[in-house]
Amino acid sequence: xxxxxxxxxTNETATVSAVTxxxxxxxxxxxxxxxxxxxxLAARLEQSAVPAALVDIDDHPHQTLAAIExxxxxxxxxxxxxxxxxxxxxxxLEAMQVGARHxxxxxxxxxDLAGVLRRLCPPQSKTQRGGAVxxxxxxxxxxxxTVAVNLAAELALLGQTSAAGPSxxxxxxxxxxxxxxxxxxxxxxxxxxxxxxSGPIDAELIQSTALKHSDQIQALISTAxxxxxxxxxxxxxxxxQMVNACKNAYAWTVVDASRVPFAVMVQLxxxxxxxxxxxxxxxxxxxxxxxxxxxxxxxxxxxxxxxxVVCRYHRRKMLISLEEARNALGLAPTKSLETxxxxxxxxxxxxxxxKPLALAAPRSDFRREILKIATGLIAAERVPARSKA
Numbered sequence: 001x002x003x004x005x006x007x008x009x010t011n012e013t014a015t016v017s018a019v020t021x022x023x024x025x026x027x028x029x030x031x032x033x034x035x036x037x038x039x040x041l042a043a044r045l046e047q048s049a050v051p052a053a054l055v056d057i058d059d060h061p062h063q064t065l066a067a068i069e070x071x072x073x074x075x076x077x078x079x080x081x082x083x084x085x086x087x088x089x090x091x092x093l094e095a096m097q098v099g100a101r102h103x104x105x106x107x108x109x110x111x112d113l114a115g116v117l118r119r120l121c122p123p124q125s126k127t128q129r130g131g132a133v134x135x136x137x138x139x140x141x142x143x144x145x146t147v148a149v150n151l152a153a154e155l156a157l158l159g160q161t162s163a164a165g166p167s168x169x170x171x172x173x174x175x176x177x178x179x180x181x182x183x184x185x186x187x188x189x190x191x192x193x194x195x196x197x198s199g200p201i202d203a204e205l206i207q208s209t210a211l212k213h214s215d216q217i218q219a220l221i222s223t224a225x226x227x228x229x230x231x232x233x234x235x236x237x238x239x240x241q242m243v244n245a246c247k248n249a250y251a252w253t254v255v256d257a258s259r260v261p262f263a264v265m266v267q268l269x270x271x272x273x274x275x276x277x278x279x280x281x282x283x284x285x286x287x288x289x290x291x292x293x294x295x296x297x298x299x300x301x302x303x304x305x306x307x308x309v310v311c312r313y314h315r316r317k318m319l320i321s322l323e324e325a326r327n328a329l330g331l332a333p334t335k336s337l338e339t340x341x342x343x344x345x346x347x348x349x350x351x352x353x354x355k356p357l358a359l360a361a362p363r364s365d366f367r368r369e370i371l372k373i374a375t376g377l378i379a380a381e382r383v384p385a386r387s388k389a
Contacts, residue, residue, distance in 0.1 A: 016034055314342045
């Protein structure tokens with residue numbers, strides 16, 4: 001369905017021509033819809049709501065971007081798309097921070113503008129409500145990223161018969177960007193940038209920021225690789241808003257949250273259909289897992305719903321038994337302690353290939369165990385609106 005009406009702010013005849021041509025079969029751009037100044041654009045937006053405003057920033061990049069922020073806050077039904085003659089990382093980051101939904105190089109207008117507008121301004125429909133899974137970790141080496149990526153892949157494959165579309169992996173690792181590394185994707189903008197920007201986080205913003213790995217998996221990376229490892233302050237409420245937006249955009253979202261504060265864990269657990277706490281059978285991991293459960297309970301999380309999973313498990317080679325771990329964790333008799341196999345060589349091979357086990361080693365024990373978890377989630381039908389995607 002075409003976008004019915006857009007506004008364009010530019011003083012370049014070539015840009016007007018390019019946009020007009022791109023919208024011939026997917027929208028509308030009349031001569032009156034071309035604004036020559038920011039005040040003109042603001043006046044037009046006050047007259048009537050439009051789904052999208054294209055803003056050329058080349059004359060005064062930083063000044064124009066600064067002016068977009070109050071407009072984006074005031075006219076929340078309009079998606080702002082920044083047009084620039086070249087892709088510059090600092091301008092891209094600033095554009096996202098002030099509330100723009102997309103940064104487009106002018107040379108790509110003929111081939112990409114129509115598709116961008118279709119994605120940013122979809123026809124009104126019933127809101128999709130997908131499922132979310134949060135993966136927590138009691139220590140390094142538990143395989144949180146491996147579990148997250150493979151669980152997302154299995155959920156997508158199981159949902160193919162209902163045309164549910166790809167699953168989304170959200171990478172919250174601000175130190176290493178592990179999920180992005182596993183999937184071999186990289187970009188200039190990611191989760192941390194979304195959390196820092198002004199304005200709401202909604203489904204269209206998530207979809208326009210996510211990167212495609214395959215038909216089964218998309219990834220919301222932590223941030224650009226050059227900005228990993230910096231100081232991070234996460235607002236738990238913004239994190240909750242982010243997960244809610246992901247659930248409105250994808251049938252399934254899997255959050256790799258192995259290194260997040262307790263307050264963020266609470267928001268993730270509250271928004272998730274399932275929370276998994278991964279650990280190994282070591283004294284350190286058992287102690288951290290127990291502290292994590294206690295901390296979550298103290299902050300109001302019903303820990304009965306947190307699934308404890310022992311990773312890299314080998315029945316005959318564990319110095320600490322499952323029963324000893326259960327006792328040390330203080331688990332109730334009804335609380336299970338699940339296991340995932342120690343399939344190190346197969347998993348390493350899949351990571352090196354940048355593929356989920358469903359493609360790299362479909363008959364492996366670890367893949368079958370992840371598939372069982374995914375099948376249980378699908379069967380539970382805890383996301384009633386998912387089939388309406």
